[in-house]
Amino acid sequence: MDGAGELRQRSGVHSDEERTDDSTARLLERIRQGDAGAFERVAREQAPRLFRLALKLCGRREDAEDLVQETLVRALPALRRFEGRARLSTYLIRALTNIWKNRLRSRKRSRLVDWFRGRREDEDESDGPEATAIDPAPSAEQRIEGEQRGALVRAAIEQLEPNRRLALLLREVNEMSYEEIAETTGVAVGTVRSRLARARDDLRRLLEGKL
Amino acid sequence: MSDERLRRALDDYLDDRLESAERRRFEERLATDDGLARELALALQLRAELRAEEAPLSEAFYTRAVAHFSSARRRRLPFGLSWSTAGLAVATIAAAAIFIPTILRDAVPGMPENPAPVEERLSTFGEDRAEKKEHATAKTAAAADDELRSEPSKDALGRDAGAEAEPRFKNVAGGADERTRQTAANGPLVTPEREPLSAPKPEADPALAREPVAKLRAEGELEEPNVKSDEQRLDRSELDKVADADSPVDAGYFTVSMPAAVELPVDLAGAGEIQVLDAGDPALQAALGNKKKESRTELHAQARESETPAHRFVAIGPRPGLDACSALRVRRTDTTWEIRFEETGSRVGSVSCGIEIPGDGAAIRFQGWPVDE
Numbered sequence: 087m088d089g090a091g092e093l094r095q096r097s098g099v100h101s102d103e104e105r106t107d108d109s110t111a112r113l114l115e116r117i118r119q120g121d122a123g124a125f126e127r128v129a130r131e132q133a134p135r136l137f138r139l140a141l142k143l144c145g146r147r148e149d150a151e152d153l154v155q156e157t158l159v160r161a162l163p164a165l166r167r168f169e170g171r172a173r174l175s176t177y178l179i180r181a182l183t184n185i186w187k188n189r190l191r192s193r194k195r196s197r198l199v200d201w202f203r204g205r206r207e208d209e210d211e212s213d214g215p216e217a218t219a220i221d222p223a224p225s226a227e228q229r230i231e232g233e234q235r236g237a238l239v240r241a242a243i244e245q246l247e248p249n250r251r252l253a254l255l256l257r258e259v260n261e262m263s264y265e266e267i268a269e270t271t272g273v274a275v276g277t278v279r280s281r282l283a284r285a286r287d288d289l290r291r292l293l294e295g296k297l
Numbered sequence: 298m299s300d301e302r303l304r305r306a307l308d309d310y311l312d313d314r315l316e317s318a319e320r321r322r323f324e325e326r327l328a329t330d331d332g333l334a335r336e337l338a339l340a341l342q343l344r345a346e347l348r349a350e351e352a353p354l355s356e357a358f359y360t361r362a363v364a365h366f367s368s369a370r371r372r373r374l375p376f377g378l379s380w381s382t383a384g385l386a387v388a389t390i391a392a393a394a395i396f397i398p399t400i401l402r403d404a405v406p407g408m409p410e411n412p413a414p415v416e417e418r419l420s421t422f423g424e425d426r427a428e429k430k431e432h433a434t435a436k437t438a439a440a441a442d443d444e445l446r447s448e449p450s451k452d453a454l455g456r457d458a459g460a461e462a463e464p465r466f467k468n469v470a471g472g473a474d475e476r477t478r479q480t481a482a483n484g485p486l487v488t489p490e491r492e493p494l495s496a497p498k499p500e501a502d503p504a505l506a507r508e509p510v511a512k513l514r515a516e517g518e519l520e521e522p523n524v525k526s527d528e529q530r531l532d533r534s535e536l537d538k539v540a541d542a543d544s545p546v547d548a549g550y551f552t553v554s555m556p557a558a559v560e561l562p563v564d565l566a567g568a569g570e571i572q573v574l575d576a577g578d579p580a581l582q583a584a585l586g587n588k589k590k591e592s593r594t595e596l597h598a599q600a601r602e603s604e605t606p607a608h609r610f611v612a613i614g615p616r617p618g619l620d621a622c623s624a625l626r627v628r629r630t631d632t633t634w635e636i637r638f639e640e641t642g643s644r645v646g647s648v649s650c651g652i653e654i655p656g657d658g659a660a661i662r663f664q665g666w667p668v669d670e
Contacts (some may be wrong), residue, residue: 120370126363133362137354142347151354155362158368239346257312258347264312283308289343290336 094116110174117162135175135260136182142255143186153189156267157182178258180270183252190248239292250285253278303333311340 116124133154140150140157163182165174244250249271256267262283268275303326309315310323327333 118319120367122363122367122370125366126359129359130363133354133358138351141351147352154354155358155365158362159366163366163370236346236349239343243347255347258344261348264314282312283305286308286340287304290339293339293343 129285132178140257142259145244156185176270238296242289246285246288250281253281
């Protein structure tokens with residue numbers, strides 16, 4: 087701890103971060119007691135970060151919103167011990183990825199049923215105009231080009247093996263360090279490094295000459 | 298530097314994991330290697346795509362999430378109990394409710410005679426099920442009943458058909474031979490091994506017991522049982538006669554051949570023993586939660602369509618709401634409970650429920666608990 091920090095601690099003066107942590111801890115306690123207002127405050131703080139990841143994982147906006155909602159509703163009341171805001175977001179991302187993996191598994195089981203219904207999954211998940219991010223600034227041509235490029239990248243990412251996809255998105259979208267990714271996914275840093283390398287190799291191969 | 302090592306270096310460069318000296322060397326290489334520069338450009342383009350801003354979450358999302366949170370909280374159990382913990386607790390209580398009275402009857406002098414030690418009941422129960430399963434593959438229930446009523450004959454394998462039929466009626470606590478003979482001779486639907494009720498019991502008028510059943514059949518409500526006539530159905534006085542006979546049987550066990558409808562003496566179904574539940578009752582619906590949706594809907598629809606309150610589903614046992622028991626339909630007359638089986642293929646947890654409906658529909662065993670001792 088630096089000198090200023092020591093001084094603050096000795097004098098009982100807390101940093102903004104410590105105060106925020108205290109208030110988040112109190113909010114979480116209220117959430118456990120069923121306080122919807124407290125839930126909304128924490129959700130507003132955490133949901134955007136979760137949503138960015140969920141959108142890349144799911145591909146569809148509706149699915150991503152659903153995933154984030156389920157994560158918040160299930161994980162926040164279940165958190166017994168608060169260890170700081172960074173920990174909270176890591177915890178929520180871990181919860182989100184677990185729920186996503188469970189959904190992937192159940193989706194695999196229902197794939198055959200979908201096939202019998204004559205509705206292929208990739209058709210079902212094709213991105214309509216509403217699912218694509220729209221930047222109001224660029225021209226129509228630029229927008230179409232951007233949308234096409236985005237769709238290509240999304241399609242390539244969806245083809246990645248789930249663990250590799252998750253590692254890549256945690257790194258690229260959530261800008262997490264290798265150590266944070268390791269903690270979130272519960273694997274060693276070396277495994278994270280190898281998953282990232284393979285994911286990038288796969289992406290290069292899939293997108294070669296297309297971008 | 299090999300391609301593989303170059304790519305790893307590129308990844309580390311992108312993720313800012315190179316030492317300063319390594320980083321400098323990599324940048325020097327980048328300035329001269331067009332292929333590496335293209336790789337880097339592609340990686341950066343990908344990163345830009347992935348980090349591109351998306352439209353933020355709408356207000357509607359937060360409204361929905363808060364509503365979802367509130368409704369999920371309402372579904373939670375009090376005291377922070379999870380559903381799995383609550384389920385375990387309920388199962389423990391149910392098991393205690395079944396076994397403790399039996400243990401007490403064993404241990405406390407003056408308590409009514411115990412049907413059989415728990416271990417014996419459980420072990421024989423397993424055998425009985427296996428026998429019934431085997432039996433299902435061999436013959437239909439109706440053919441089996443006919444076989445019981447006729448003289449014993451040899452089957453295709455040269456075995457005594459009567460000997461094969463005997464285990465179906467074997468009581469968990471023994472005394473099977475006597476009851477099998479009674480069943481074969483009289484064709485009764487209910488053969489109590491011992492009258493499970495406390496004396497004195499009012500004598501029932503057999504006509505009262507039969508009349509509603511006959512009326513139901515005339516209305517097409519009730520299927521014709523696989524018996525010769527109504528006279529073959531036991532009424533209360535017949536039950537008493539059988540109970541008074543000096544048979545080495547235990548309290549509360551019945552063996553019933555498979556008819557479309559069964560009559561039991563009404564005071565067998567004392568408080569806590571047979572419980573009539575309204576299928577429209579939310580508590581019952583919750584208890585039926587693990588039943589197949591279509592089947593549940595069908596059962597509920599039947600109950601709703603029924604105009605008479607007697608057309609309700611029944612759960613038999615110390616605890617109401619066990620879903621398999623709801624496969625029964627019950628009608629109470631002045632002197633009898635009439636129980637009709639809606640789904641003969643139901644698998645009923647007989648230990649917790651006190652009743653078993655075998656898959657082959659050949660035999661039904663009731664466990665009636667002594668009432669008002």
